[in-house]
Amino acid sequence: MSTVITEQQLLAMETRYRAALINSLGGFKSVVLLGTANAAGQTNLAIFSSFFHLGANPALCGIIIRPDVAPRHTLNNILETKSYTINHINEGIYRQAHQTSARYGGDESEFVQTGLTPFYVPGIHAPFVQQSHIQLACEFVQRADITLNGTILIIGKIVYIHLPENAIGTDGFIDIEKAGTVTCSGLDSYHTTKRLSRLSYAKPGVLPRDI
């Protein structure tokens, strides 16, 4: 049995019910830990489920920052230092990752509160998460305000990548499943994955084959 939800029904829904429903509709999401530090070195770590690829040359990625995340340490630190890290989440740390969304005060680092370990790379201001298996550093390049609902798109350039050597294929593909990266759906559901297949580049008239 299938069911239909109309715009009128959406508008009439209780706020938290609608938030859970609409967040689930986006499909499986890229969920990451975003590490920053202010100019004085005070660290912050926050979970984001809105990380997305924007381009490979230059290597650009985007993240959406919500208006209701107050106080917005992540945004302030990115704008102040231009530096942030993106750390993939694996099965061993997804509970701690989720816990970073608790509203800690400005003087309480989520690293300390959740037991995740910061580590630093020379020349990069923001802290990485040691327990993560795939880590990137980004340099802030552009902010785009989405006035419709007060969300902010932060665009970054990928300047550093740290990953397991055996996860990189000969064609550049990174096997993030092998590296243990998890995905999420909705506001709070975490999932491991199982590959169906990789498919060949699509051409008219020929069905894609497994590669």
Next chain:
Amino acid sequence: MSTVITEQQLLAMETRYRAALINSLGGFKSVVLLGTANAAGQTNLAIFSSFFHLGANPALCGIIIRPDVAPRHTLNNILETKSYTINHINEGIYRQAHQTSARYGGDESEFVQTGLTPFYVPGIHAPFVQQSHIQLACEFVQRADITLNGTILIIGKIVYIHLPENAIGTDGFIDIEKAGTVTCSGLDSYHTTKRLSRLSYAKPGVLPRDI
């Protein structure tokens, strides 16, 4: 063994190798079929791995359209008719979904070429994919050009949802894993998922529990 890739190494990479690598780093992605039709009713169906949640009230979602997708039937149809559908992909149709990325001419609908079936709902111009288990209709509300690399962010309002009745929880959460929705990584890798758990709303001082 882990390895490091620097910005200099990224810049020196062969173009297709870098594209595969950078696309993989974005984590698991929401992969959907986007259905449109021009004013005359000529249909188009295209796979996108950049669908993301933007807000629940109003219910907004975003999609990134790449500059190198020529001819851009999807973009033209959205701007012309303001209507598009988002159709989750399941294990039964991921090969056909991938095949929609082949560069068909303007008079060849991907529906016909891939064997996916269009269906229509009164009041909604764009076609849905019958074989999809979760389908949304969106109304175009805003375009934001990302001048850094020529990509375009299309923002839409969700106006209609069609989904399996047994996938909606009492709290509004939609179990997209139960509905068979798949995820992708990189340019060509498709995956089913297995839930680890849903976690309770995070609060300082209390570890999240399974819900």
